[in-house]
């Protein structure tokens with residue numbers, strides 16, 4: 107490094123972030139789907155069935171940094187899926203037509219999934235969990 111006096115903790119953290127972004131951008135630019143994507147930068151897809159009063163599967167596990175694609179279908183009436191902590195909200199129509207929602211699991215933790223549309227007496231207990239495990243250190 108040309109500026110060792112700047113090589114403090116903050117600089118190191120910014121450098122790591124910059125390398126991470128470069129890796130993401132590089133992977134996107136190359137777009138070679140046959141290559142396995144690096145850990146923590148994968149697309150995780152789930153098919154989720156909503157019905158009175160549950161999500162199936164109820165627990166979704168991904169790795170920090172993953173892009174998550176949910177394909178949601180209702181088996182009966184109108185439902186919704188919201189993950190408030192991550193700003194995710196989508197209505198699932200009663201027709202059974204699939205709806206998709208895509209988001210980045212940007213931070214580790216266990217986040218509540220809830221139904222966002224009143225769907226009957228058990229609406230309040232219609233819950234699930236998104237478990238985002240920390241990205242392994244390299």
Ligand SMILES: [Cu+2]
Pocket residue numbers: 157158159184185186221222223224225229232
């Ligand atoms: Cu519901």
